[in-house]
Amino acid sequence: MTVFEVVIGIEVHAQLKTNTKLFCGCSTQFGDRPNTNVCPVCLGMPGALPVLNRRAVEYAIMAGLALDCDVRHTSVFSRKNYFYPDLPKGYQISQYDQPICLGGHLDIRVDGVKKRIGITRIHMEEDAGKLIHQGSDTIAGATHSHVDLNRACTPLIEIVSEPDIRTAQEARLYVEALRQRLVYLGICDGNMDEGSLRADINVSLRPVGTEPFGTRTETKNVNSFRSIERAIHSEIARQTQLLTAGERIVQQTRQYDEATQTTRVLRDKEESHDYRYFPEPDLYPLVLTTQWIDTIRAMLPELPEAKARRYRDAGLSEFEIDVVLTEPETSQYLDQCIAAGAVPKDAAKWVVGDLNSVLKETKQSFKESKITPAGLVQLLGLIQSGKLSGKMAKEVLEKCVQTGQLPDAVVAASGATQISDTGELVAVVDRILDANLDVVEKVKSGKTNSADFLMGQVMKETQGRAKPDLVRRLILECIARR
Template structure:
């Protein structure tokens, strides 16, 4: 039987406010346990929450970026559950009336097999809520502790429709969403610190069916690799279970990266189990049209807008433009190169190729920190265009500048003797010598063997130690061969 995978993602994005969503306590990561928890975070009797305006503004910004409806009226609810790291016994969240409704996101997908493609999916909602604290186990053998530093950290929970059909699509969406929230400045996006965590709802159904299968939710996936691995395992597990005559049980599961498998944490609750009701300590949230308009005026150029501009002005494909807008750093770097580069498409190829490879080989480096500045790369590309150096020489110049051997492109070219031989007289003399020494290849070419021509070009390049202008060599050689 053929199976179809159905995936929906819920992503918890920590917002980049200075203080927490309902208190003035700081929200920085890594401080000593319980040093950033105030009386509101600890739920001391009589403490009342006060909504952080900055968190609301970040939610508005996100809603505008995904072309969603930003609600003029929304409500905070109490979501009741009883964990040691939730001192109130409930989480303040939003249920029936969230701050952001609908929206869509377009992203690039790179499947394991087949060509990359673009996909657009619909979002259900995005709502504001507070994070819980953290249980810490094993500090002292046999004991557990509670750290409330994270309690009350502002979250934007972003929920998709169940329109993802593979782990590759889930990762493509998650990467695009991560890039967007960082681009907008609403989150640091630091996955190691838990600023961007995904829950994947996974089910399978017979291909062609319109009924949804029983879903399982995999919680707290904080890396793109773990997201893909967890979904792939869960899909295999569910298919094997059904084909062996079993039934999938709705459950919450955790992913164990050491074993490469998911395991059941608890049977899955439904919304009624949380006994949602409006929080009586918080007034309904009212967002005026004027406030939305002001936020809209302050918005940066969005990734999809920049992609459209790159396609229109630079002639780039949707896929290339999506790669170059994967982060603000990459986009700024490319735009800096394209501003002075003679060919925008060649500039894109270099940024996605040579520059990206060099950046990725240096742990922790961003495009903004690349030793080859955009203006310097544009100068290298200009020297290819005017025939001063060839592609091979350009890569040597790039490597030299990256290694700190100077930023004056022309000086590096001179120092390394990379200037192409473009003098027609000098090239003709070399070609005559090659033709004299390779009579057999000349005969084979004249007999119709095109490979022989390539062999003659290779000999010319060898004679000049790769410094000959390949286009000129080709032109002069064909002319001499008649």
């Protein structure tokens, strides 16, 4: 039986986080009333002329630089002609043979091993509007459909990967890494639910060891990480079955259906000549000066890879690094703790662990956390000086997150600090030993495990405020003296 190799390439459409649209001044706000953010330009009225959004160009340059692309000094907008009810002009303004960025790469880690995914190109284009179908999920079968043009002309970049991806897992990791990078750059909100980031996935199979690519299918607009993996698994299974049965793959555009977790055919794949591309006569070629590109390069924020390296050097585990880097505001919080004097590893333990879960419980984000980085650093200080045990610190943390008080204030109000005063503890230990002479004998006869029971009694007596390692030492010392 023929064994097949899977070849995957991905086109990611990312919505740029500009306030206004790509060629007009209308708002890009998500969720506004349908057809309120529109004007003659984005409605495609005759005679209305597009004016390019400078910020969108800046963002596209930032994406290119952050993905090690060659940012082109001249690029050209083209008309991509097709008819659909969500496209009032009858064409989409896109870039075709002269995109803004060429050739780059993004590294992913697959089971701990680095893999480089090539980026073919990045081009700028406008989004289409949105159709809302009644009586069916798709236009086929709908009784009627509504058109909302608020999204028409929203700025997008399309990032096209090389066919370097081999598994569904790699595909997911690639889109995750790409999303993370765009969100860190601050140029895309990465919100897949709202369609700010969507992936078109090209899948083909070829017999292992052969060079030529098989016929591919493209699954459009997959908008969650889980769906990306599932759509690919389903498409691999479908193609494998066809090829094994001696049938041919038809080049198609397909759609992923979450309900059945399979892909279904949308239309036979069009070729680029079907779109009758030609240069957009209403826009000049886009010319970027070296100086402008260099200015943007100098303003790029620290990217996830560089942050990960810094955290690794500071002793954080890979798990901690992953959690901290998931959202920029989490790593920003950690960085503020470090800047305020925290030992990175100690602060990370709380940021990833207890603080993370307490914030989730109270539905706070790191950005709006009621315990500030300075507050967390204060808490770490109380633990380090022995005033709080880990367990007590967790309770103090919860209070801080609920009330917005500083740890010092919470501790002062409750009077609950850890007992690390030896004299005070020895008195308690002696009392417990007197009350449990049989256990003391057991420990003396070598059953040191029985000391755990005595420790439990001391902790109970002190309401958990005693320092555990100190208690254990004192119990053993007191027994030895008897």
